[in-house]
Amino acid sequence: xxxxxxxxxxxxxxLVYVTLAGVIAQRAGVWNLGLEGLMIIGAxxxxxxxxxxxxxxxxxxxxxxxxxxxxxxxxFVIDRLKANPIIAGxxxxxxxxxxxxxxxxxxxxxxxxxxxxxxxxxxGPLFGPFAPxxxxxxxLPFVVFGMWVLLRRTRFGLRLAAAGEHPFAAxxxxxxxxxxxxxxxxxxxxxxxxxxxxxxxxxxxLFAQNMTSGRGFMAFAAVIFGAGHPIGATLAAFFFSVVxxxxxxxxxxxxxxxxxxxxxxxxxxxxxxxxxxxGKLRGGLRAAGGGFGELRDN
Amino acid sequence: xxxxxxxxxxxxxxxxxxxxxxxxxxxxxGFSAPLMLxxxxxxxxxxxxxxxxALRWGIPLFITAAGVALSFRVGFFNIGAQGQFYMGxxxxxxxxxxxxxxxxxxxxxxxxxSGMLGGALWALWPGLLRVRSGTDEVITTMxxxxxxxxxxxxxxxGPLKDPSGSGQQASSRPLEAAYRLxxxxxxxxxxxxxxxxxxxxxxLLVNRTAFGVLAxxxxxxxxxxxxxxxxxxxxxxxxxxxxxxxxxxxxxIEFMGPNGRIASGFLPTHGFTAILIALVANLSVIGTAFxxxxxxxxxxxxxxxxxMAGLPAAAIDIINAAIALFITAKSATLERLFKxxxxxx
Numbered sequence: 001x002x003x004x005x006x007x008x009x010x011x012x013x014x015l016v017y018v019t020l021a022g023v024i025a026q027r028a029g030v031w032n033l034g035l036e037g038l039m040i041i042g043a044x045x046x047x048x049x050x051x052x053x054x055x056x057x058x059x060x061x062x063x064x065x066x067x068x069x070x071x072x073x074x075x076f077v078i079d080r081l082k083a084n085p086i087i088a089g090x091x092x093x094x095x096x097x098x099x100x101x102x103x104x105x106x107x108x109x110x111x112x113x114x115x116x117x118x119x120x121x122x123x124g125p126l127f128g129p130f131a132p133x134x135x136x137x138x139x140l141p142f143v144v145f146g147m148w149v150l151l152r153r154t155r156f157g158l159r160l161a162a163a164g165e166h167p168f169a170a171x172x173x174x175x176x177x178x179x180x181x182x183x184x185x186x187x188x189x190x191x192x193x194x195x196x197x198x199x200x201x202x203x204x205x206l207f208a209q210n211m212t213s214g215r216g217f218m219a220f221a222a223v224i225f226g227a228g229h230p231i232g233a234t235l236a237a238f239f240f241s242v243v244x245x246x247x248x249x250x251x252x253x254x255x256x257x258x259x260x261x262x263x264x265x266x267x268x269x270x271x272x273x274x275x276x277x278x279g280k281l282r283g284g285l286r287a288a289g290g291g292f293g294e295l296r297d298n
Numbered sequence: 299x300x301x302x303x304x305x306x307x308x309x310x311x312x313x314x315x316x317x318x319x320x321x322x323x324x325x326x327x328g329f330s331a332p333l334m335l336x337x338x339x340x341x342x343x344x345x346x347x348x349x350x351x352a353l354r355w356g357i358p359l360f361i362t363a364a365g366v367a368l369s370f371r372v373g374f375f376n377i378g379a380q381g382q383f384y385m386g387x388x389x390x391x392x393x394x395x396x397x398x399x400x401x402x403x404x405x406x407x408x409x410x411x412s413g414m415l416g417g418a419l420w421a422l423w424p425g426l427l428r429v430r431s432g433t434d435e436v437i438t439t440m441x442x443x444x445x446x447x448x449x450x451x452x453x454x455x456g457p458l459k460d461p462s463g464s465g466q467q468a469s470s471r472p473l474e475a476a477y478r479l480x481x482x483x484x485x486x487x488x489x490x491x492x493x494x495x496x497x498x499x500x501x502l503l504v505n506r507t508a509f510g511v512l513a514x515x516x517x518x519x520x521x522x523x524x525x526x527x528x529x530x531x532x533x534x535x536x537x538x539x540x541x542x543x544x545x546x547x548x549x550x551i552e553f554m555g556p557n558g559r560i561a562s563g564f565l566p567t568h569g570f571t572a573i574l575i576a577l578v579a580n581l582s583v584i585g586t587a588f589x590x591x592x593x594x595x596x597x598x599x600x601x602x603x604x605x606m607a608g609l610p611a612a613a614i615d616i617i618n619a620a621i622a623l624f625i626t627a628k629s630a631t632l633e634r635l636f637k638x639x640x641x642x643x
Binding site: 031073074077081082083084086087088090091092093094095097098099101102103106107111220221224261262264265268269276279280 | 427433
């Protein structure tokens with residue numbers, strides 16, 4: 001049982017950090033599909049940073065800086081150049097996946113996995129069987145609670161929501177929606193960098209090409225499933241990792257009797273179900289088309 | 299005409315910005331950017347035999363992109379082309395396996411139809427969820443991509459597994475030569491014929507039928523079209539089905555033509571590139587054909603780079619991604635420049 005909980009915490013924690021990055025962007029009115037790209041940049045920069053500097057904290061700072069830079073680029077394209085956030089986000093994701101593969105190949109001349117000598121500091125023997133978990137797992141409840149306070153109980157959070165839901169009204173009380181979006185995306189960059197670092201250096205201490213394998217998109221789905229609420233989205237993200245952990249567990253107990261490739265699809269099926277359910281509960285999108293009319297402007 | 303020219307100019311400006319961004323990334327990663335871009339252009343357009351290669355990669359991309367453009371036109375954001383492409387190839391491969399030994403004139407058309415059916419079905423469930431329950435199609439189609447990718451892994455390493463295959467990548471048994479649409483060159487009269495047919499039918503559908511007109515209007519103002527009494531949900535479902543069927547057809551062509559088998563995770567960026575093509579072409583059918591040839595050239599350069607120039611193929615993914623980042627951008631400064639020029643005339 002304890003190792004099941006540990007495996008859920010391990011797979012769930014990176015997802016939750018990236019989900020929170022999505023939540024804060026969602027509050028500011030940005031559908032951030034660049035999460036996958038930010039996460040893999042964070043993962044790659046952390047591992048390469050550890051190898052180069054030998055210090056986890058310096059590596060983490062580099063990863064955060066790079067992710068903030070990528071977020072700022074996304075903000076510039078969406079906000080200043082009025083690009084479609086979904087396509088631009090997918091573009092950022094592609095840049096992240098391709099760019100990290102390129103960096104690894106440039107440095108090591110091959111595309112095999114890169115091992116780091118150390119990883120995220122672990123929480124230590126004080127916590128008994130949970131000792132091998134990283135400090136980011138320990139910090140998670142505080143971060144989630146802090147995010148809830150920030151978004152729901154502070155002036156800043158309300159302004160952010162106003163900027164996201166009704167930019168015009170926000171502007172009329174002196175809030176600059178465009179700057180709020182920038183702040184939200186930069187904060188999301190920091191959180192996504194932590195998520196990527198936890199994924200790469202939280203237990204295995206290695207980076208492999210395309211190692212996020214859709215987790216950023218799953219985080220995005222958790223944001224939608226959790227209705228953009230920090231706690232709801234966190235629960236959604238953990239739901240996804242429970243499903244995936246149970247899939248692995250079933251594979252271990254039943255072996256080849258179950259097609260394990262199909263079991264791996266469970267989190268994705270759960271995501272579809274979750275989005276369908278949350279649409280059902282909250283009315284969903286309007287049935288008519290439209291909304292992407294800006295793609296065609298002539 | 300003026301607007302068209304301005305639009306094309308704007309697209310070109312953003313593509314140049316995207317390529318500059320790529321140059322910066324290449325340079326930071328430790329490659330020489332001019333050398334890299336030179337090799338890409340060489341591999342894509344200048345080397346001997348570049349055009350047939352661009353055609354080989356461009357034709358399936360064009361077929362998928364024509365479908366993507368249709369669903370974008372209707373205002374549905376079907377980004378599941380990759381999954382529909384896989385499901386098409388899977389359905390065709392299963393059909394070919396079931397009919398093993400039957401005469402080619404029966405097997406080939408049935409495989410093509412079954413591939414289109416597979417793609418259409420894989421597009422229809424997100425479509426149904428969208429029009430019946432308002433479930434966001436961006437997420438469902440994207441999850442559909444991942445699920446289809448895993449189904450492909452399962453089917454190539456299980457039911458259709460080639461027992462003689464040894465490499466790291468699981469693949470199906472090779473298709474009998476009699477059923478192949480082309481050799482590994484990927485170009486044959488029948489494949490070119492299918493591409494032309496798709497182009498003509500889609501052009502007529504979009505520009506010369508009530509469906510096409512309603513599709514365009516609903517993408518711009520769905521509420522108005524609904525108030526006029528058109529059945530948006532039916533329009534949406536058809537657009538999902540057609541775009542899925544075309545992606546499935548492209549998957550079938552890859553399977554029955556150049557590849558001759560399906561392998562787990564083959565052509566993982568096909569769907570994304572097709573979306574990009576549809577957007578660069580501003581969702582026009584004729585534009586899609588030309589843009590597909592350009593991206594087909596880039597796709598062939600991805601094979602050329604590691605072998606001929608010793609450079610990583612990821613460079614092409616980065617170029618595509620950077621173009622995606624900028625392609626839907628609208629710059630007020632550019633707009634003003636074009637307006638000034640127009641006023642000066």
